[in-house]
Amino acid sequence: MKTIDEKQAWAAFERRDRSWDGRVIGAVKTTGIYCKPSCPARRPKRENVEFFAAAEAALAAGYRPCLRCKPDEVGRDREAVAKAVRLIEQAEEPPALAELAAAVGYAPHHFQRLFTRDVGVSPAQYARGLRAQRAQTQLTEDKSVTEAIYDAGYAAPSRFYADAKERLGMTPSAWRDGGRGETIRYAMLDTPLGQMLVAATAKGICRLTFDEDEGALHRRFPNATILPADEAMASLISGVMTAIETPTAMPDLPLDVRGTAFQEAVWRELRKIPVGQTRSYADIAAAVGQPLAVRAVGTANGSNPVAVLVPCHRVIRSDGTLGGYAGGLDRKRQLLEAEGHATRAKLAL
Numbered sequence: 299m300k301t302i303d304e305k306q307a308w309a310a311f312e313r314r315d316r317s318w319d320g321r322v323i324g325a326v327k328t329t330g331i332y333c334k335p336s337c338p339a340r341r342p343k344r345e346n347v348e349f350f351a352a353a354e355a356a357l358a359a360g361y362r363p364c365l366r367c368k369p370d371e372v373g374r375d376r377e378a379v380a381k382a383v384r385l386i387e388q389a390e391e392p393p394a395l396a397e398l399a400a401a402v403g404y405a406p407h408h409f410q411r412l413f414t415r416d417v418g419v420s421p422a423q424y425a426r427g428l429r430a431q432r433a434q435t436q437l438t439e440d441k442s443v444t445e446a447i448y449d450a451g452y453a454a455p456s457r458f459y460a461d462a463k464e465r466l467g468m469t470p471s472a473w474r475d476g477g478r479g480e481t482i483r484y485a486m487l488d489t490p491l492g493q494m495l496v497a498a499t500a501k502g503i504c505r506l507t508f509d510e511d512e513g514a515l516h517r518r519f520p521n522a523t524i525l526p527a528d529e530a531m532a533s534l535i536s537g538v539m540t541a542i543e544t545p546t547a548m549p550d551l552p553l554d555v556r557g558t559a560f561q562e563a564v565w566r567e568l569r570k571i572p573v574g575q576t577r578s579y580a581d582i583a584a585a586v587g588q589p590l591a592v593r594a595v596g597t598a599n600g601s602n603p604v605a606v607l608v609p610c611h612r613v614i615r616s617d618g619t620l621g622g623y624a625g626g627l628d629r630k631r632q633l634l635e636a637e638g639h640a641t642r643a644k645l646a647l
């Protein structure tokens with residue numbers, strides 16, 4: 299029997315968190331109706347809400363499904379997406395969208411949206427990421443990535459993602475070849491968090507890290523041309539300094555990072571966490587459609603190549619403790635305090 303953390307569940311309802319759809323059902327005692335967390339309807343009083351792990355349980359307890367949010371369809375959508383993921387992973391060639399949608403019984407356009415919302419990337423992006431991942435992972439011939447991941451039950455996903463730190467930045471083909479053909483410019487910044495390395499390709503920032511210098515770039519991208527920052531990089535650098543010094547003024551800076559489909563989905567979710575807020579590793583796992591992949595989220599989080607701008611510091615453990623941080627826990631605490639402070643200051647205005 300799945301236990302429900304009612305505090306977390308209610309918080310998910312309060313912020314209408316779509317990533318919690320399918321994980322919990324809220325039933326309203328006064329109206330006899332049950333909803334999914336993202337339901338657009340007005341929130342009932344907390345004391346009138348009772349939580350269930352699944353729609354069937356709410357139904358069995360005598361509640362009726364909400365006509366607005368159609369909570370019974372969540373399970374069906376999730377199953378369709380899971381089935382499509384399996385089809386993509388089992389296919390020799392990436393299946394066309396129309397083919398996938400037909401296989402799970404949805405209209406292509408609708409299914410594309412559904413898949414992207416759940417997984418964080420489109421079916422085509424997922425297939426591309428998977429192919430890149432396959433090229434990189436050391437798997438035996440007779441075992442697919444899916445099988446290996448499912449066999450592992452996500453209990454030891456670190457085997458799949460641990461080497462991810464070594465393959466970030468630039469296009470998949472460029473990073474596979476040690477950055478061949480790419481020019482990477484870098485600078486060392488004196489920030490309130492200490493010295494940081496910032497590096498960028500022509501497309502955007504590919505690395506922003508603590509405790510690294512030029513040598514790290516040569517090790518990661520042995521075939522790239524690595525040069526000091528030029529005039530053209532000045533605005534990127536000042537944007538980075540602004541982002542670090544004034545979290546609430548987060549400028550929209552171009553990034554050029556690549557990871558597996560899973561990592562990219564995690565990093566995309568991280569960028570949605572507002573300044574001054576935090577999420578748990580479990581929240582992010584649910585948001586990328588892999589609620590069991592909590593540890594894999596931790597690993598993807600830790601392999602984030604662009605600190606601060608992809609705010610992996612805003613992910614903490616469900617119990618409220620900080621968890622880990624590539625730049626050290628003092629810096630994570632400093633970042634969160636600065637953001638909390640900045641947010642409060644803004645609210646006080």
Ligand SMILES: [Zn+2]
Nearest residue numbers: 333337364367
């Ligand atoms: Zn509803």
